[in-house]
Each structure stands twice: as C-alpha cells, then as structure tokens.
Amino acid sequence: MQELITRAKELLADGTVSRVLGWKKGDMGWDPEPAYFEKEEDLKDFVYNPFCGANLSKYLIAAGKLPGTTLVFLKPCDTYSFNQLTKEHRVKREKTYIIGVGCHGTLKAEKVLSAGIKGIEDAAIEGDTLKVKTLYGEKEMPLMDALLERCQVCKGKTHVVFDELIGAEEGEEAGPGGLAGNRFAKVEELEAMPPKERFAFWQEQLSKCIRCNACRNVCPACSCLKCVFDGNQFDSSQKANADTFEEQMFHIIRAYHVAGRCTDCGECSRVCPEGIPLQLLNRKFIKDINTFYGEYQAGADTESRAPLTDFTFEDVEPGIVSERGGGR
Amino acid sequence: MCECSCGGKTKPDTLIPMIGVITDIRTETPDVKTFRVVGRDGKKLFEHMPGQCAFVSVPGVGEAMFSITSSPTNTEFQEFSIKRCGTLTDYLHNMTAGEEITVRGPYGNSFPVETALKGQNLLFIAGGIGLAPLRSVINYVLDKRDSYGAVDILYGSRSMDDLVQLKEIREVWAKTPGVDVYLTIDREQEGWDGHVGFVPSYLKELEFATDKTVLVCGPPIMIKFVLAALTEMGFDKTQVYTTLELRMKCGVGKCGRCNIGSKYVCKDGPVFRCDEIDELPPEY
C-alpha cells in the first residue's frame, strides 16, 4: 500500500496526473469508500486492502469530464470494465493513467462480520487464510468463506490494460491461492432443474428486489445517460416495485442490455442490499454466447465486435432453445 | 365527495380526486388554453382563495398542479390557464368541451387578500403564463373594488399573440376606474402600437411610487430581474409577494418533492413574501 501512495505522490508532484482515484479509509475498517485525492497530503487516508472491492472504472466516466489526467488504481478484473468502456467511447484512455494493482481476492464484509470477527481495523490475505487485525487482536478465517462470490471464481490476475503495475503477479491464471472455481457451476445447476423449480427459485430471489437501482448504477456497462427505466414506458418505471412482473421485467431487460458487454465484474451482486445473485443472470448470457457464438470475453480487447452486433450466416436458430430442452 | 372542512369521518383521503367536467376551452395564445371546469352536477367543485392551486389529472396520462386562474368571487366554475409543455398538458390541449378529468384541491396558501393586501395600493407584475395565478387576485380585487387602493397591472409577453386573457384585460380591467394597465411585448411586431421591451426594464421606466404592495409572477428569470429592479426603485422586500414553482406529487407536504429548507412549497407556499424566500436555501 505504501508503494501505491509513494507512486501516486510522485505522479501528482510531477504533474503527470491532476488527481488520484482510489479508496479512502472508512469509519469501520471494512468500509473503504471510493475517493478522489487531489493533494499529496490527502493521500494519508488512502487505503488498499482486501475490503476495497469497488470497481473504480465506472467513476472514470465522470472523471473523464474533468480537466487533466486521472490516476486510477485498477484490480485485474476492473481493467476489463475499463476496456469495455473505452470501446464504447465512454472513457478516454488518454485521460487516464492506470496503475494495475495486485489482487488476492476481495472480501464481503458481511461474511467476515457474521463469522464473529468484530472491531476490524485491517485485513491481509496469506495463502488460503484471511488475517484480520482487530481491536481484540489478530483473527483468522478461511479465505474462501470470506470472499465475494466473484472472487471465489476469479477470472485471473492479468491486467488487460495498464500504464504500470505495482504488486501484481501477471499471467497467473488461477484466482486467489489457486482456488478458481467453475463460474458457470451454479448456472448449470439451475439449468438442470425442472422449469417449475427454476421459476420458483427466481421468483423467490427476485421478489426480494427493492428496486433501489444499485445494481444498475454501479454497473460499468450501464452507462446510458437516460435509462429505459427512467420513464413510464413499458409500465415498468425505475422504482415502482408494484408487482412481481415489474421486478422480473427489470432484471431480464437489464441483463439483456448488458449481454455481450458484461465483463462479469460482479459489482451488481456485490452491491445488492438484498443479496440477489444477479451474476447468475449475466453469466447465463455469457455462457450462451460462448456456446452459440464462440468464446467471448467482453473487455478483453477494445477492437472486437460484440456478439450482439455481429452475426454469421451459420448461426443457430432460436428453435435450439426448445430442441435441446432442459433449460440449457 | 364532501370537500368542506367538516372534518367528518366520511371525508375521503385528500389524494382521492373529484370528477370534473370541462365545459369550455378557450384558446388564449398558440400554446395556452383556458379550461373551464365544473363538477358533474354543474356546480363549482370547491371554494378557493386567490393564489391557490389544484391538481388536474387525466387518468393514465398524468397529474399535475396548476394554479386556479378564476377568481373566488366567481360562483359558477373554476378556470385553469394551461400552457402546453409536457405529456399531460399536450393531452389536455387535445381535449374537447364535455370531456371529463379529475381534480383535487385546493392546495397551498393564498395571496393575503383579506389581511396584508387589504386597503393597499397594488402593483401586479406578470410575464407570460405567469398571469394565471395573478388573474385570480386581480378579479378578486376588482370585484371588491372598495377594499383596495389604486391598482396597476404590468403585463408582458414574448409577442402580441402570447398575451393571455387579452380580451378581458382590454375590455374589463382597463375600463375599471382606478386601474391602470401597462402592456409590453419583447420584440417589435406588426400591428402592435404599445410598449416594446422586457418587463423589468419597462418597470423601471414607469417609475412607480413605492407606496404599493407588489405581486409578481412569471418565468424565474423575469422574477429575478423584477426583484432587482424593485429593490433599485426603493421597494422593501416585505412589500413584494411572489409564487414559487416546484415539482409536486401530493399537494399536502408529505411526498417530499417540493421541499426547500424547512418549507414545502405545496403546503407553505406557493405564495411567499420575498423576505421569506431569502431565508430559504437557494434551490428554487
């Protein structure tokens, strides 16, 4: 962390960047907030630890409108979002100075707290163990039980875009401590259920939705100036939550609108106050795209055509959904 | 649908509207129409005071707050002058007499016609559609002519065609004793032999005496410059009343939309004395 601060100070001092976008220490030790730092002395509150889950890419849309260059710290999976935003002309590469930071996984504070660890001050990852510094001494817990879902099935530690790297271990395929799982496992499990059960599963999950729009507003792919739900068309407004249809409509359409653009950064499920596994909707699209149109990772580059703005003459017919049956 | 202040148990929630019938639609200007509304029984929907507002709605299209432009002294109907500027107003402009709408109200406070304004010389300053709430006061004052002093009306609009209620102004107001009407339009126009220029500058030219109470309504930018001009002319802020406009949904100070500082414009307003406005955070 000290290395990051030192480098940020250097870049601020020599005028390469006008501001730094990073994380600031919160009140609790487990709630760092995304923050801008414009002066060297502000950086005393800078923090980077496994609780810094926020993907800062989305903030760059706003930062891009400010004068000068912004220094941003991106974790490996955040860089995919950045690339995707560059591709959609929502951020400017030349106005951003990216320092790729190493990541061993980010934590879900709720999980750590409910494991009975209180008075958290700081945390560090050592192999498969999470070491938490607390007011009551050092506590430990298995890393896997504390990670955000997205980190349990980590995409890898490669930064796809950066100006320099600090503390990163490039090229390592697996996630934290080599724990990478199959991110489509839960999707496959759902696909294998009878339709009635699948319906019941989603009904239960989506009926929790409070239409707070946190998933939409945090999503780097949801960068429309005016969202289709900011209005009364389609009888499904931004915040109505009037019956189950509205919730389903909102989530289906949101997942659809980011299909082929979603980098699976997992921010939507991280922020959902009701813990709805929204990643399962996005991953279903990713999985289908991979099976039908070939492997595609949004944000891996800035040139390729997105699957939904592309086609081949030999594409499968929509009837395939019925033919193969069983919800796959 | 009892709307009296009996406070009886039978009173429906204030959010439940009454059904109103449009009995007449007058085209005032290319984008303003005046709608005359009565209840189904042909009687006036409710009693109001000048400056108060009511929610007009077309179910399925929308609901919005409009100031009541007819005077309380009118015992037959209520009138709303509505400018075409959104979904609901668009729809209203395409309606015809005889169609039904819903109305709830009246909401908000009113100009202090029975207290602070009584016996005073009055100066009305209006711009464009801003005449709508003031018309209610003007007609009230003219109907109770003896209770008030001299009346001056300064009204301006973009063009001759945009002057609302021109017929009434010329044929009734201008002919009432003790009432002076000054009209102005923003730009020279064929067929217009009156004054040309913006309302605030005309106001300064007219050099009114400062023994008047002023009632201002118009677009925010006009209000801003009129207030500056009035201060320059020596008027005190306590002599000036104006109305604020914010987005409203409930009309009773609960939905939170029109909250500025500790005031709710729908309930504590829309009429404010200018020194009261100064105490509010500048978010209007």
Added chain:
Amino acid sequence: MQVENTEFRPKIVAFCCNWCSYAGADLAGSSRLAYPADVKIIRVPCSCRVNPMFILRAFQRGADGVILCGCHPGDCHYTTGNYYTRRRMTLLFSMLDYLGVEHGRTRVEWVSAAEGVKFSTTMNEFVAKIHELGENVRLEDLRCKN
C-alpha cells in the same frame, strides 16, 4: 354459451415482418388456408424491429404465446436485419427458459411471401402448442388480469 366461456382461448401475438411474413399471411388468407383466429398479427418493418421488451410486454398484457416471423436468413429486405434477430431471440428465449417460463411459448419462424401454406401450418402448430401449455401464469402482470 356457458360452455364456450370456460374453454381456454389462448391469446397469441404474431410479429410479422412487412416484406415477407406479412405477405405470407396475406397469401394464406387469399388461398383460403385457415389458421386460428386467436393469432393477432402485428406488422413490423423488419423482424429485427422487435425489441425484446416487446415480447415481455406482450406477455405482461396477457399474451399466452408470442411468435416472431421474418424473411428467411439471407432474404432480408434490409440485407442483414434478420441475422441480428436470430441472435437476439436465441438469447432471449434461452433466458426466458432459464427463468422458468415454458420455452414453447416463444418461437421464431422464417416465412417468405410465397409460403402461405407454411404460415398457416406454423400458426396451427403454435396455437396447438399453446393450448397444450395452457394459460400463461409465470410471466404475467396481475394488474392486467380481471
């Protein structure tokens, strides 16, 4: 009369592209080929005009099945429109299926202006399928129900 009322009459929405499928439906009609009156046709300029929201919206408003008809791939009046439709609908149908909505309720069929027979058989088949599935209860808006 009483008996007729209790019988299930599905509501089917068919989006038909102006250039091929709508003409195909026309041909079916002028050739006196019957297809159920439960099918309500909505003409669209191209099958790719159909936003996934249209389909959800149809279900919301009480449709029991939605079928989308367009020109055969390669024959699109706008050259490539239906290729995009193909991808979009594949993904949307797969998602609906994933959410537990019966996959038989949605269908895409390519019908050319000359295929009056195909139009009629497709519609007959689809209506029969919806009859089999019954009323749509999984993706409905109660506010639109009586």
Added chain:
Amino acid sequence: MYRIDKSRLAELFAAISGNQDLFLPLRKADQTNYGLWSEEECFDLDTLKTVKSAKDCFFPQSEVLYRCKNEDGKLSIDPQKLCDRPFVVFGMRACDVKAIEVLDRVFLSDPVDTFYAARREHGTIVSLACHEPEETCFCKNFGIDAAEPGADVETWIIEDGLYWKPLTEKGEALTVSLAGLLENADAASTPDAAEKAEKAVAKEQSSIREIIEKLPLSHLDLSRFKPENTMELFDSPLWEELYKPCLACGTCTFVCPTCQCYDIRDFDGGKNGVQRYRCWDSCMYSDFTMMAHGNLRTSQMQRFRQRFMHKLVYYPANNDGLYSCVGCGRCVSKCPASLNIVKVIKKMGGEA
C-alpha cells in the same frame, strides 16, 4: 410482566395470527425481511437488522390509491379500501419503533393521510430489545434506548425465555388474548416469578446499555445540526467532497426506516382501468425534482445534500428538534459506495 419459553414462540405466533395478521422478520432466500407469518415460514429474531425496515408494514413500498375507469367518456373513481383488519408487527427494534414516531409526524399531521392512519389504528407493535447491538448502530445519539424499545408491548429474549411487558391499551388487549400462553409474572399474583423476571430483564438491560456505551458510533456530535445553522450548513464546501462516491442509487432511502418521500404514478391496465398508485421515491434520483421547465437540482451533490439536510436540519426545524434519523445503521452497512449519514455527521459536525 409475562414470560414464555423461547421454544414455544411458534405457538405464540400461531395464536396471534389466529385473530389477525402477524408480520415479523422472516428468513427468505438468505435475507431477513418483515413478512406475513404462516406455519411454513421460518422466522428469524436473531438477525439484528432486517434489510428493509418495518416501515413497510405501515407505509408499503407501493400501494394503490384508487382505480379509475373511463367508460364512454364517463370517468368513475373507486378508492382503495382502507386497512380494516387488525394486525401485529412483532420484533421491531427500538430504532424502528422510533422511526414510526418520525413517520407519524408526517402522515398524521393535518391533512391526515388516511391510508397510513388506518394502518396505524389497526396495527399493534410488539418491540424487541436488541440483545447484542452492532458496531453500525448509533441509536444512542438520538436518545433511543435499545434496552427499552417501547411501543405497545416490549419484549426481551433472555436465555431460553421471552419476557413480555404490555405498555398500552392495545398491548394489554393483545396480552389478554394470549392469556393461555403467556405465563404470568405479575407482582400482585405471582410475586416470586415477578421478582425473577424483573431481575432478569434489569440484568439484560444493563448489559445492553453497557455494550452500546462502547460502540464506536455511539458518541457523535450533533450540536451543529440546528435550524439556525441552515444556511451555513447548506453552503458548506464539504458537500462537494462528501458526495463524490455517491452512485445515485436509492439503497439508502429504501432501507431507511424514516425516509417517507413518495411518488404517485399511473398504471394503465387496459380494460381494467387505470390504477393510480404511490410508491417510495428517492431524493437521490435525478428525476425527483424534474419538471416540464427544467430541474431544480441538477447535480448529484444537490440531491445528496437535500437528503441529509432534510434528515438533520429541515425535519427537526418543523418537528421540535426531532431528527429524522434513528441511528439504525442500515445505510452504514448497505451503501454500495460506503457513504452514510455518520460520515456526514462527522464531517459537517466538524469532527473529521
């Protein structure tokens, strides 16, 4: 004072829901929220904070106000029936109980919101003391005592028993209806049991208060948040710094037990007519103040400022200094960007 074994709670709930609806924290899909109790549901009184507050029971997230039909140009209005069925909300914490007072001052002030008033009239609140307040709690700053939660009946769960103390007429009536289940621990009839119960509750209370005293957010300085400082606070340059991470979502407003802003909207159900309903709204949304002629709050900073100024300055100015925050800490744990009212209080209050 009464007592019942914790193991018999399901029986108690069955008895309550025999005559009326019972709402209590239910565990569903890994989250705890207030819901309608039935035998199959799994209740959860251990989770300190439900995701949404109990505000939902009195001021639901969305409710129909009336239905309107247009038949051949003739309109008809059919107002929604007011709540006329008694119900009980069980397990409300002290902060949520206080929040109802905050809402009362809005909805029960003239003109009364009849929809809300009907629910208040028919609802009985059984509160539950917080056995172990968490570090996100800061109710103490608002004069709330988590050890004595108030409402119609207050209860404590201590070891294997639930202690039950009716406080109002409504509470007494509910207690009477449960006479067969609740063991009497009254000083007059069963002095021994009463003494034991009093002792247990007193011990629990002092332990709760001890914890609260030690919580990191229990001692905030609210002295600057006074109506006379309105302009000074409003014009503070600190807002510009504070709002920066805000994503403009509505999480804080929707999980908040005191946020009461609402929107009124139409749903056109075709031949079923138009439903006019109201639903919670958030001042954090960009269209909150959008009008045909423009928007009065054009930046997120202004919207952010409105929310906190309303809670800490405007609302108290109209309500005898009562803050419109009860320190439940939901925003502290739920904000996606880790912003919350505590950070605002500390920063604006001159602490940090």
